[in-house]
Amino acid sequence: MKSRHKKLALIGGALAVLGIIAALVLNALNSNIALYISPTDVAAGKAPQDKLFRIGGMVKEGSVSRQADGVTIAFIVTDTEKDITVHYKGILPDLFKEGKGVVAQGRLTADGSFSATEVLAKHDENYMPPEAAKAVNDAHTRAAEKKAEDAVAKPAN
Amino acid sequence: MKDRFNLYRFASPATFYPLAGRMIPWFAAFAALFGLAGLYLGMLVAPTDFQQGEGYRIIFIHVPASWMSMFIYLVMAFWAAIGLAFNTRLSGMMAQALAPTGALMAFLSLWTGALWGKPMWGAWWVWDARLTSELILLFLYIGYMALVAAIDDPRRADKAGGLLLLVGVVNIPIIYFSVQWWNTLHQGSSVNLTKSSMAVTMLWGMLLMAFCFWSYAIAVALARVRSILLERERHTDWVKAELLGVGDGERA
Numbered sequence: 001m002k003s004r005h006k007k008l009a010l011i012g013g014a015l016a017v018l019g020i021i022a023a024l025v026l027n028a029l030n031s032n033i034a035l036y037i038s039p040t041d042v043a044a045g046k047a048p049q050d051k052l053f054r055i056g057g058m059v060k061e062g063s064v065s066r067q068a069d070g071v072t073i074a075f076i077v078t079d080t081e082k083d084i085t086v087h088y089k090g091i092l093p094d095l096f097k098e099g100k101g102v103v104a105q106g107r108l109t110a111d112g113s114f115s116a117t118e119v120l121a122k123h124d125e126n127y128m129p130p131e132a133a134k135a136v137n138d139a140h141t142r143a144a145e146k147k148a149e150d151a152v153a154k155p156a157n
Numbered sequence: 158m159k160d161r162f163n164l165y166r167f168a169s170p171a172t173f174y175p176l177a178g179r180m181i182p183w184f185a186a187f188a189a190l191f192g193l194a195g196l197y198l199g200m201l202v203a204p205t206d207f208q209q210g211e212g213y214r215i216i217f218i219h220v221p222a223s224w225m226s227m228f229i230y231l232v233m234a235f236w237a238a239i240g241l242a243f244n245t246r247l248s249g250m251m252a253q254a255l256a257p258t259g260a261l262m263a264f265l266s267l268w269t270g271a272l273w274g275k276p277m278w279g280a281w282w283v284w285d286a287r288l289t290s291e292l293i294l295l296f297l298y299i300g301y302m303a304l305v306a307a308i309d310d311p312r313r314a315d316k317a318g319g320l321l322l323l324v325g326v327v328n329i330p331i332i333y334f335s336v337q338w339w340n341t342l343h344q345g346s347s348v349n350l351t352k353s354s355m356a357v358t359m360l361w362g363m364l365l366m367a368f369c370f371w372s373y374a375i376a377v378a379l380a381r382v383r384s385i386l387l388e389r390e391r392h393t394d395w396v397k398a399e400l401l402g403v404g405d406g407e408r409a
Contacts, residue, residue: 004242004243007241007242007243008238008242011238011241011242011323014323015323015326015327018324018327019327022327022331026331026338030339033286033339034286034339034340035283035284035285035286035339035340035341035342036340037340038340056340091279092279093276093277093278093279094209094210094212094276094277095208095209095277095278096279097208100208103342118279118280119279120278120279120280120283120342121277121278121279122278122342122344123208123209123277123344124344124345125344125345125346125347125354126347126354126355127206127209127213127216127347127354127355127356127359128204128206128207128355128356128359129204129205129206129207129356130204130205130206130207131204132207132356133207133208134207
């Protein structure tokens with residue numbers, strides 16, 4: 001009986017040590033494991049200078065535009081604090097949409113914008129039928145309108 | 158001690174062999190039932206998704222396969238720990254019997270994910286934390302099977318394999334929490350024990366498929382452990398009796 005329990009404790013202890021080692025290693029590698037950095041990180045100078053890297057964030061509403069040549073697309077990636085303009089020539093994935101998540105690979109150009117060689121869509125974890133999505137959207141719009149009305153009404157009082 | 162109900166009885170191969178044989182048809186039937194119901198609900202009843210259209214239906218295979226790939230590994234690691242601590246014969250065999258199914262689940266998860274990733278994300282594969290750690294899980298399964306198969310003495314094979322399983326178990330929380338800990342392309346989890354961000358029929362389709370995969374995994378693991386048992390215990394009297402058709406279990 002004794003030796004069984006000793007062995008079990010040994011296994012438990014070894015697993016705990018292993019877990020701590022893994023946690024420390026992963027913590028040290030944190031910046032390398034992250035797939036992308038945010039526009040705020042770029043603004044803070046954390047972006048590698050002459051290397052490909054990925055930025056991630058939301059496509060700003062109303063920011064997607066096609067250049068005159070018909071194939072270059074420009075849009076703004078935002079993390080709601082900082083914005084960065086992205087230029088991309090190529091096919092966009094199905095889920096690329098304004099107001100949705102995006103991850104772009106490329107490098108910074110001299111004028112501070114981001115020249116992307118690959119654009120990936122990052123969607124969220126919500127799954128629902130289109131009618132439900134519309135209902136949620138409408139509710140949000142109503143809430144926003146109400147808020148705006150309240151804001152207008154208040155100074156008048 | 159002796160008059161207490163004894164769980165160790167079921168750890169005896171001679172008792173376990175016929176018991177497993179009786180359970181297999183039940184779990185196979187459950188797998189078929191849940192699978193049919195889940196596929197019907199998932200493919201025909203569940204509504205189209207608002208952003209992904211019909212393509213999202215891959216989740217009815219992808220998510221249960223991913224869950225199982227992680228869960229089977231945990232069960233194998235549990236058996237490995239029991240086997241190493243208590244020196245039970247059956248534990249190592251259970252771990253071995255589960256390994257191919259776990260590898261299959263990890264492979265299915267990666268493969269369906271890639272098929273889905275190309276149209277939705279725009280890439281078959283990215284080296285983000287979720288995808289990479291799941292790939293490591295597949296390698297762990299394959300590594301375990303290779304290691305066990307490479308050692309002739311089954312008891313030593315179980316010990317070596319068990320150690321590998323226990324070391325690899327740190328990968329499971331990494332897979333599960335990767336989407337929270339790091340920036341990944343893979344979205345966060347839609348379903349956990351406390352919340353769900355899915356429409357109800359979609360969720361039920363997925364849960365039914367998960368039950369189907371559970372039952373399937375149990376059925377094939379039991380079938381596999383029975384053949385491992387016969388092979389390993391071939392010198393014992395009960396196996397000889399079983400093979401002659403005079404054992405108290407079912408005919409093999």
